[in-house]
Amino acid sequence: MTDTAPALILGTAGHIDHGKSSLVLALTGTDPDRLAEEKQRGITIELGFARLELPDKTIMGVVDVPGHERFVRQMIAGSTGIDMALLCIAADDGVMPQTIEHVAVLELLGITACVVALTKADLVDEEWTGFVADEVRARLASTPFAAAEIVPVSSRTGSGLDELRSALARSAKGAKRTKREAPLRLPIDRAFTVRGAGTVVTGTLWSGTASVGSEVEILPHGLRARIRGVQVHGRPVERAEAGRRVALNLHAVGVDEVRPGDFAAAPDSISVTDRFDASVSFLGAAGWSKPLESGSRMHVAHGTREVTGRVLLMNGRASLAQGETAYAQVRLDEPLPAAWGDRFVLRSYSPMHVVGGGMVLRAHPRRTSTMPPADEALLDALRNGSEASIAQAAFSLASLPVTPIELAQTSGLDEKTARRELKSLEAAGGAVRLEGETGTEDRWASRAVLQRHRTAIENALLRFHAEQPSQPGIAKEALRRRCMPRATPACFDALLADAISQGVAVVSGGEASHPRAGAGAKRLEEQATELLASTLQEAAGAPPMLDELVAGSGLAPSLAYRALNTLEQQGRIVRIGQVFYLDVAALERFEQAVRARLSNDTPAAAAELKDAMGTSRKYAIPLLEYFDATGLTRRIDDKRVLNA
Structure with a gap:
């Protein structure tokens, strides 16, 4: 079974004891208070979950959050990823401190769809209900929820429940749905073990698709796990789309390796960061009169995790007054898997109050608070x-x-x-x-970038040729380090290819040179090659030793060795061991003499072969070892024979 039907996540909000959990039970038939302590104390401590089907067949996952001030962090975690809010305000109490704080959280998280339930309406008369409704409208007038429907309801008697379901259906039509085409991202709010199944994590699927058999990465730890099973509201499915409350059974990861606050994400789709650039709004809090100063230490709530960090306002701005928004770089004490568009909430360091938040813009910026145009x-x-x-x-x-x-x-x-x-x-x-x-x-x-780097390559080549006039070219890697060390080899290869196409560089044998400046060095190498070839040809079977050859040539050692290497590649000379080079004509004469001496299958000692070649022991021994190595001869004890 695949769970792909359109879905939304509805999150409750409101002050403690304003009837959120009772209302969820009345609407869905599911009691979101699952802990014994919650039932004993009559308050929600952890997040609760339920499934709601509306009259128009819209399916909603419901997240019930704590209302107590001590559990604001859990409230923020539960509100992460919701598409719309059900704000619960008790008709006999009216707007309370956590009501205001929860509304701020919803606003900071970018929630725009909201329905207000005036709970416990059976405890007050119509006149009082109207008075409280007016108070709520006044409180919400300056928020994105100014036009939210307000529905009196009683979980005890059931009055208003149908009207509330209809209001939720109307509000859902304007809710922003989660992106399904993006890679999988799931902020984890619970992690536990199921006997016989292993590790299970739950959360609101922010984006992408969770499929049985696919791989996920657990962040910030970087662990990999395979999805063994997927459930949506206790129902096993093969695949679940974004916008669902899901439970994932993970293979190859222990419950001690994953915890609430972690992210499950498509492998390599996102990386953690210890800072991000953001648009930050400062709302302040009840009784809060001071501005937000740049560098202030804050609690930063993102996804289902809260870490500490500092908020540095951009371009030397000293502070942010209540109601103001500005760009800032948020520097974290612990890394988070943040990405563009993610919402976050700021809580003051001590005492802790929701004071602001905003949207992540650049998740991996340079470490600076200076912002050029x-x-x-x-x-x-x-x-x-x-x-x-x-x-x-x-x-x-x-x-x-x-x-x-x-x-x-x-x-x-x-x-x-x-x-x-x-x-x-x-x-x-x-x-x-x-x-x-x-x-x-x-x-x-851009063309400007290409021209700038094309010029840099040309200037680097010209400087190289001026410094090393005898060198025909510079190794590509050495050129990259000279003119653009920040470029990767692949990036530099692309720029060098552009420079070649524009006629400001040439590459041969892994070395780059300037088309004009490298010509003299090329001629110099050609002259050195012919000089050494002539020397070895004239020396015939008695060439100078290698060091004597280089020293006697009058050439720079590096140029002489390059010329010898070129001659060897051309097949005009052969290196005999590590001691001397021999003209190929002389080598052929030595080889013919050895073949003739051993042609009658009679083994010969080194001295006999030396005499047959007509050379001295200085040359004979390296020559015979060369013939052994190339397979012409084979040594048996102290004599040699021709190979068959």
Whole structure:
């Protein structure tokens, strides 16, 4: 069975003892208070879950959160990933401190759809209910929930439940649904062991699809596990889409290796970060009068985890007043798997109150709070959400040609979107494609970036030739280190290929040179080659030893050795052991003499073969060892024979 029907996650919110859990039970028939302590104390401590089917057949997963001030962290964790809120306010109590704090959390998490339930309506008369409803409207007037429907309801008598279900169905039509096409991301809110099954984790599936048999990565630890089973509200399915409350049975990971606050994600789809650039809103709190100062230490709630960190406002801004929003870099004491578009909540360090939050823009920025105009343009685009603008802004910041994966990492876009936008830029003339070599990705760069690096390569080659006039070229890796050490070898190869196509570089034998400046060195090497070839030809069977040859040539040692290597590659000379080079004509004469001496199958000693070759022992022994090594002769005791 596959669970792919449209689904939304409904989260409760509200002050303690305002009837959230009782209302969930009345609506769904499921008691979300599962702990004995919760039932004994009459309050919700952990998150509770239920399934709600509305009159129009819309299916909702319901997350019931604690209302007590001591459990605000659990409330934030439960509100992560919800699509709409059910704000519970007791008609006999009205708006209370946690009501206000929970509304702030919902606002900071980007929740826009909300229905207000005036619970315990059976305890008050209609006039009082109307008075409380007016108070609620006034409190919500400055929030995204100003137009939220307010429905009086009683979990005890059942009055108003049908009206509430209808209001929820209407609100659901305007709720933002979770992205299904993105890679799997599941913030884990529970981890436990089931006998006979092993480790089970639960959470709200933020994005992607959870399928039996697929692999997930547990972050921030980087562990890999395979999904053995998937359940949606206690019902086993083969696959579950984003927007569902799911339970995943994981193979090859112990319950002590995964805990609430971790993320299950598609492998390699996201990496953890110890800082992110964000749009931060400061709301303050009841009784809070001071501004948010840059560098303030805060609790940062993201997904189902809360860590500590500091909020550094951009470009030297000293503070943020209540109601203001600004760009900031949030630096974390523990890494989080944050990505573009993620919402987070800030709680003051001590005492702890919800004071602000915002949206993650760049998940892997440089460690700086200085924001040049180009960086600000990227943050503006990320905040506004236009994929084309984001790609354009991130591309303009690239100092090197980028692959779609690299642009995705810089911008926060997924790889598929980054590739599409790069092709659009190319089609519009704003980007040039550099084809990758076999096995490597294509890259894109602006014309200005290409010209800058083309010039850098040309200048580096000219400097090299000025410093080393006898050298024909420089190794490609050495050239990369000289002119653009930050470029990967694959990126540099693409830039070098562009420089070659534009006539400012040539590559031969793994060495790069300038088409003009390298010509003299090439002629010098050719002259050295012919000089040494002539010397060895004239020496015939009595060439100088290698060190004597180099010293007597009058050439620079590096040039002499390169010339000898060239002659050997051309097949004009042969190296005999480590001691001397021999002209091939002389070597052929020695070989013929050895063949003639051993042709009658009569073994011969080294001295006899020396005499047959007409040379001295200095040359004979290395020659005979060379013939042994090449398979012409075979040594038996102190004599040699021809190989068959």
